[in-house]
Amino acid sequence: SPLNMTAEAGKQDQQIIFDLYQSVRRFSADETVSLFTNGATDVNSAMYFVVVSSAPLSKAPPSQEPLPVNDLSIHSEGDANVKLQWSETQYATSYNIYRGTTPFFDAVTPVDNTTNTHFIDEGRTGDPSVNYYYAITALNSNTESEISNRVGEFDYQLITTASTDFNEIALPLIEASLLKASDLLVEIPNCNSVARWNAEFQGYEQYVEFIPPTDFELSPGHPYYVNVTNTSVFTQTGPYTAPVFNLITTSSTDFNEIMLPLDRGYVATASDLLVEIPNCNSVARWNAEFQGYEQYVEFIPPTDFDVSIGYPYYVNMMANTVWPSGAGIPISKHGLQERTEHFCGSVPHLVFGKIGRENNLTPSEFSLNAYILNREEERLSELSPGCSIYEDMWFWVQCASFRSKWEPGDIMKIDIHKRGSGHVWRSYKATLTNGSADEADEDKKQANGEHAIPENYEMLMNYPNPFNSNTAITYHLPVSGHVELFIFNANGQRVLTLVNEEQAAGDYQIFWDGSSERGGEVSSGIYVIHLMTRNKKMTNKMLLLR
Numbered sequence: 001s002p003l004n005m006t007a008e009a010g011k012q013d014q015q016i017i018f019d020l021y022q023s024v025r026r027f028s029a030d031e032t033v034s035l036f037t038n039g040a041t042d043v044n045s046a047m048y049f050v051v052v053s054s055a056p057l058s059k060a061p062p063s064q065e066p067l068p069v070n071d072l073s074i075h076s077e078g079d080a081n082v083k084l085q086w087s088e089t090q091y092a093t094s095y096n097i098y099r100g101t102t103p104f105f106d107a108v109t110p111v112d113n114t115t116n117t118h119f120i121d122e123g124r125t126g127d128p129s130v131n132y133y134y135a136i137t138a139l140n141s142n143t144e145s146e147i148s149n150r151v152g153e154f155d156y157q158l159i160t161t162a163s164t165d166f167n168e169i170a171l172p173l174i175e176a177s178l179l180k181a182s183d184l185l186v187e188i189p190n191c192n193s194v195a196r197w198n199a200e201f202q203g204y205e206q207y208v209e210f211i212p213p214t215d216f217e218l219s220p221g222h223p224y225y226v227n228v229t230n231t232s233v234f235t236q237t238g239p240y241t242a243p244v245f246n247l248i249t250t251s252s253t254d255f256n257e258i259m260l261p262l263d264r265g266y267v268a269t270a271s272d273l274l275v276e277i278p279n280c281n282s283v284a285r286w287n288a289e290f291q292g293y294e295q296y297v298e299f300i301p302p303t304d305f306d307v308s309i310g311y312p313y314y315v316n317m318m319a320n321t322v323w324p325s326g327a328g329i330p331i332s333k334h335g336l337q338e339r340t341e342h343f344c345g346s347v348p349h350l351v352f353g354k355i356g357r358e359n360n361l362t363p364s365e366f367s368l369n370a371y372i373l374n375r376e377e378e379r380l381s382e383l384s385p386g387c388s389i390y391e392d393m394w395f396w397v398q399c400a401s402f403r404s405k406w407e408p409g410d411i412m413k414i415d416i417h418k419r420g421s422g423h424v425w426r427s428y429k430a431t432l433t434n435g436s437a438d439e440a441d442e443d444k445k446q447a448n449g450e451h452a453i454p455e456n457y458e459m460l461m462n463y464p465n466p467f468n469s470n471t472a473i474t475y476h477l478p479v480s481g482h483v484e485l486f487i488f489n490a491n492g493q494r495v496l497t498l499v500n501e502e503q504a505a506g507d508y509q510i511f512w513d514g515s516s517e518r519g520g521e522v523s524s525g526i527y528v529i530h531l532m533t534r535n536k537k538m539t540n541k542m543l544l545l546r
Contacts, residue, residue, distance in 0.1 A: 095113065098135045131152060181194040181196075208352065265309055465542045467545070527543075
C-alpha cells in the first residue's frame with residue numbers, strides 16, 4: 001500500500017522523496033508526492049515509484065537556490081522562428097527568457113517566463129538589419145540563478161548582380177553541422193560554390209561540387225565567399241564563437257581575412273579596426289553589389305566605412321600578429337603606398353578540366369601553364385594559389401590569382417607540359433562566364449602533338465616573381481634550333497644550366513627551384529635568366545626570397 005509523504009513524515013524520508021522526484025521532473029510545492037515500494041520494509045532498499053496529485057503538500061521541500069542552465073541551444077523552427085532548448089536544472093520551478101539585439105545585452109527584463117524546458121520565439125529570423133541573442137535564468141520561490149550560456153541567430157543578405165554573384169559571409173555562431181565547404185553549400189539557399197582566402201598564398205581556394213578534392217574544412221568565426229543563383233537570406237544559429245586570427249606577412253602582399261568578433265561592438269568604423277589590430281595599415285571589405293573591394297586608406301577620410309560585428313574584412317599587416325589575443329614581433333615593414341594597390345585578381349572563378357589517362361602517366365609528370373589571351377605576359381602554374389593538377393588527372397586554375405582583373409568573355413588558355421621535354425603536351429581553352437566555374441575544352445588544333453608555331457621569339461616574365469620555392473619560366477621558339485638557358489647571380493656568376501639541347505619550334509615551360517649546379521640551395525637575391533638561341537638572346541630578372 002502507498003506510503004503518503006506529508007508533514008508527519010520524517011525529514012530524512014522527505015529528503016529521499018525530494019531527491020528522487022527531482023530526477024523525474026521539477027518539484028512543485030503545490031503537489032502531493034506519494035511513494036510506492038516494491039514490498040520492502042526498509043525504505044532505503046525499496047524500489048521507488050513516484051506519482052503526482054494536485055493536492056498540496058503540507059510542507060515544501062528544503063529551500064535551495066536553483067542551479068543555472070549551462071546547455072542552452074537554439075535552432076531555426078519553421079518560418080522566421082527560433083526554438084530555444086535546455087535541460088531541467090535542480091531546484092528550479094520556472095525559467096526567465098531574456099532577448100537582446102546585441103550579443104552581450106544586459107539581462108534585466110525577461111520577455112517571457114515558462115515552466116517548460118523549451119521556448120519558441122516567433123518572427124525573429126530573416127531580417128539582416130537586426131539579429132537576436134538569448135540567455136535564460138532558472139527560478140524558484142526563493143531566488144533567480146546566474147545567467148545561462150548565450151546563443152543567437154545571425155542573418156546575412158545574399159544577392160545576385162548583373163555580373164558575378166559572390167557574397168562574403170562569416171560564421172559568427174557555432175553550428176556542429178558545418179564542417180566542410182560542401183556543408184555550407186547545402187546549408188545556404190541557392191548556393192553553388194564556396195571559396196576562401198588563403199593568406200599564405202595571397203589567393204583563393206574554391207570548392208566546386210563535382211570536384212571532391214576541393215572540399216576544404218570550415219573554421220567557426222572565419223570568412224567565406226559564397227556564390228548564389230538567387231537573392232536570399234542565410235540564417236545561422238548557435239552559441240557564440242571566439243576566434244583568434246594568426247595574421248601573417250608574405251613575400252608578396254600581406255592581406256589577411258578576419259571576422260570582427262562579437263565582443264568587439266565598440267569597433268564601429270574601418271579606422272577603429274585599423275587602430276584595434278596591432279601592425280595593421282589598411283582595411284578593406286568585399287562589396288557584393290558591385291562585386292569589388294572597398295578599401296580604407298588612413299589619410300583619405302571619405303574611404304572610412306562602417307564595420308559591424310560578425311562581418312568579414314581584409315586587413316593588411318606589417319608584421320606577423322595574433323589577434324585578438326596579442327601582437328607579434330615586427331618582421332618587416334612596408335610603406336602604405338607599396339601595399340594598398342596589391343589586391344590579387346578579382347572574384348573567385350575556377351576553370352577546370354580533366355587530362356585523359358594515357359600510358360599510366362601521373363600528375364607529377366606534368367606542369368600547367370595558364371594565361372588569358374592577349375595578356376600572355378601574366379601566367380599561372382600548378383604552384384599558383386588555387387591551381388593544381390590532382391591525382392585523378394583533374395586540373396583547375398583560379399582566375400582570382402591573376403593580379404590583373406579578368407572579365408566575362410576573356411579566353412583562358414591552359415597548356416599542359418610534360419616535365420623534362422618542356423613542350424606543350426595538351427592544350428585547353430575556356431571562355432570565362434559570369435558563373436562560378438567554367439570547364440575547359442581541349443584545343444583540337446594543338447592535340448595529339450599538332451602544336452601551333454609561335455610567330456616570334458619570346459621569353460615571358462617568370463611566375464611567381466618574387467618567389468621562395470619554385471618559379472616557372474616560359475618561352476616561345478618560332479624555329480627549331482639549339483637552345484641554352486642559364487641562371488646567373490647578381491655578380492655575373494653562372495649558377496645553373498637549365499637547358500642545353502636542340503628543341504623544336506613551339507612553346508616551352510621549365511621550372512627552377514632555387515638550387516645550384518651542385519645541388520645546394522642558393523641564397524636570397526636577384527638572379528638573371530639568360531636564354532640564347534642561334535638567332536636571339538633574351539634576359540629577365542627575378543627575385544628569390546628565402
